[in-house]
Structures are given as C-alpha cells and as structure tokens.
Amino acid sequence: AQKVTQAQTEISVVEKEDVTLDCVYETRDTTYYLFWYKQPPSGELVFLIRRNSFDEQNEISGRYSWNFQKSTSSFNFTITASQVVDSAVYFCALSEWTTDSWGKFQFGAGTQVVVTP
Amino acid sequence: DVKVTQSSRYLVKRTGEKVFLECVQDMDHENMFWYRQDPGLGLRLIYFSYDVKMKEKGDIPEGYSVSREKKERFSLILESASTNQTSMYLCASSRTGGGGNTIYFGEGSWLTVV
Numbered sequence: 001a002q003k004v005t006q007a008q009t010e011i012s013v014v015e016k017e018d019v020t021l022d023c024v025y026e027t028r029d030t031t032y033y034l035f036w037y038k039q040p041p042s043g044e045l046v047f048l049i050r051r052n053s054f055d056e057q058n059e060i061s062g063r064y065s066w067n068f069q070k071s072t073s074s075f076n077f078t079i080t081a082s083q084v085v086d087s088a089v090y091f092c093a094l095s096e097w098t099t100d101s102w103g104k105f106q107f108g109a110g111t112q113v114v115v116t117p
Numbered sequence: 118d119v120k121v122t123q124s125s126r127y128l129v130k131r132t133g134e135k136v137f138l139e140c141v142q143d144m145d146h147e148n149m150f151w152y153r154q155d156p157g158l159g160l161r162l163i164y165f166s167y168d169v170k171m172k173e174k175g176d177i178p179e180g181y182s183v184s185r186e187k188k189e190r191f192s193l194i195l196e197s198a199s200t201n202q203t204s205m206y207l208c209a210s211s212r213t214g215g216g217g218n219t220i221y222f223g224e225g226s227w228l229t230v231v
Contacts, residue, residue: 009157031217032217033217035219035220037222042224043205043207043224043225043227044222044223044224044225045207045209045222046222047219047220047221050217050219052217091159091160093220095217095218097217104150104162104165104175105160105162105220107159107160108159109157109158109159110159
C-alpha cells in the first residue's frame with residue numbers, strides 16, 4: 001500500500017508566484033518522521049527538512065515553509081516567491097519508528113516544479 | 118558535511134554484462150542503501166545494509182546483488198544486465214537506529230543497458 005502520496009505530478013509557475021506541494025502519508029505508528037528532499041536536474045537528492053510526529057509546529061526557513069497536520073496526515077511544503085533555481089523534483093518521505101525498520105524510508109512519487117522567468 | 122560518493126555518473130553497458138556500481142560514504146554511517154529511480158515510480162529500494170557483511174532485500178531485489186566488505190563502501194552488482202535495468206541508481210547512507218535518521222544521498226549513477 002502506498003504510504004506516501006504526492007498527488008501532484010507537475011506544477012508550473014511563473015517566477016515570484018507561491019507554490020504549495022501536497023504530501024499525504026499513512027502510518028499506524030505513533031512515532032514517525034517526515035522528510036522533504038529536493039532533486040535538482042543534477043540528480044542528487046538534497047535534504048530539506050525532518051519533522052517528528054510529536055512536533056506539529058510549522059516551520060519556516062527563508063522562502064520555504066512546512067505545514068504539518070496530523071489530523072489530516074499531511075505535511076505540505078510551500079515555496080514563497082519562487083525562483084528559477086527552485087525548479088526541481090521534490091520528494092516527501094516517511095520513516096517509521098520500528099525496531100525492524102532499519103531506517104528505511106517510504107518515498108512519494110515526487111512532484112516536478114517548473115519555475116519560468 | 119556528509120559525503121556520499123558514487124564512482125560512476127554515467128555508464129553504458131551491453132545486455133548480459135556484469136555491472137558494478139560503487140558507493141563510498143565518509144560519515145561512518147552504519148546504514149547504506151541502494152535505490153532505483155524511474156519516472157513516475159519515485160524511488161524504490163533495491164537493497165540495504167545495516168552493518169558490514171549484512172544485507173537485507175528491499176522492494177525490488179530481483180536481478181541485483183550487493184556487497185559490503187567495509188563499513189564505508191557498498192556495492193550494487195547487476196549479475197547480467199538487462200535493458201529493463203536502464204535507470205538512475207542512487208546510493209544513500211544514514212546512522213543506525215529504529216527510524217528517523219536522515220538519509221543522505223549520492224549524486225546518482227545513470228545506467229543505460231543496450
């Protein structure tokens with residue numbers, strides 16, 4: 001069963017527009033971690049943020065912000081005033097706290113963000 | 118900074134060849150992973166290793182094997198490459214634990230099997 005769903009395959013925006021990427025997850029664990037990664041055209045996945053299930057505070061880092069809502073099992077990501085350098089594939093991931101998980105992640109299918117000048 | 122280095126960025130191999138993809142990490146991480154990335158399918162786990170000489174199958178292990186003789190090095194082996202193994206391969210590492218540790222990725226290896 002798909003544990004992480006990123007329903008948006010591709011989002012296209014014009015520079016300076018805001019863009020929100022949706023991530024819905026599924027888990028029975030009470031302790032779990034959520035992540036966002038950015039994959040620019042070069043290929044390397046770059047870690048952006050890690051959030052544990054007990055911390056529902058939203059987070060802002062520069063133009064990036066994250067909205068974690070346990071009630072809807074969502075961990076959405078917003079880029080404010082997008083720039084061309086934000087063009088990338090963004091992945092949401094879930095890591096469950098179980099003794100046999102070995103730190104394995106469940107990744108969503110990714111959302112391609114295209115920012116045009 | 119964590120550094121995960123994949124030895125080859127771009128490879129072209131012939132069907133039936135044995136292919137080695139090498140990965141080295143410099144952060145003394147216990148866990149290492151090999152993922153495969155295909156359009157529309159996201160990242161799929163092939164194998165992972167939680168210690169030297171230890172390995173576990175991921176979601177799509179068929180046609181692949183791995184080797185971890187040293188803590189810092191994790192190799193992915195395609196015993197007899199096939200065209201359906203044309204893909205991007207990503208190596209990653211993390212500290213040990215029951216979950217929640219950040220996984221750090223290499224730059225990826227683009228493999229084309231002709």
